[in-house]
Amino acid sequence: MPEGHSVHRITRQFERNFVGHVVHASSPQGRFAVGAAEIDGRRMTDARAVGKQMFLGFEGDVWLRVHLGMYGAWDFSGEILMDATIASANGRMGQTNQRGTFLDAPNPDAVVFDEAGENSLRSIGAPRKTRLRMAESEKEGNTLDTFPPEPIGQVRVRLLTDTICADLRGPTACEVLDPVRVEQTVAKLGPDPLLDPGPDAEERFTSVVRKKPTPIGLLLMDQNVVAGIGNVYRAELLFRARLNPHTPGRRVREELVRELWRDWARLLRIGVETGQMMTMDDLDAEAYRAAMASRDDRHWVYKREGLPCRVCGTNIVLEEMGARKLYWCPSCQA
DNA sequence: TAATTATGACGAC
């Protein structure tokens, strides 16, 4: 399931391809027929991401809230405007060798960030007549023969312009809201580093965490404490901080809590800019090279249960926390 | 062909 970085990328895709255009909305599957009718024929005016939630704004103060949940996805098809990373870093399904594409991914330290993220919003090259699935990862599909394509599978919502089509499937939330309800929804969420890059958000996160007896491993996944972190980033952030997931929030040194926040901000930015969950960017160059060479995984601990820790050799353990799988090194994160 | 899995979240006890 998509964590925060994917949702921000999908939002940018809507900004590039839909904002400013009149949208025809339908529900091929039928389960969102009423909501689709409320949107149908309106011009999209805005696309925003907060944590794992996306809000698409339409003329007349009508908003569509979408949460992809564990396996939701948006499929774009038609003449798609790509950004540099989508255009270059994603292998065509079944053709380009996937690991090759990752090895060619930008060095995170070389990625140039600009304040508003305008660089990655800008589209590169001519629109490409193709299919693109955006979920927890992005995959370019086979070339398009007809437009719009026949809906495949359970398409909850189809948004259509003259040139491009976006199909939503498998969302855990999909509803039409007025601006007040949008505000209420956003207000409940913890800070998102991309929305709140300033010191206030770090302050807010730190003070909340430092008050709670709850294990830090649960707090990081709590969208009301910090928005956008999911199961992969949780495990990786905790390892990078060498922090025991069971440590109560209030027992974590204040400076370490701040470091967690800053590290999340960094990983999120890298994730949004590259389209990859890069969590091994800087801690250990040797381990990073080894992981890249082995090709099948690129994380410190996520999905590495039973394998030796890349730093100390101790076997990574798997346990259940917050009804999700938690991976960690009992030695490094003692 | 069936079972399993997934990078969520919520509500009922």
Next chain:
DNA sequence: TCGTCCTAATTAC
């Protein structure tokens, strides 16, 4: 803590 909702790809048999 459990059950439930959402869907498709992958794996097991």
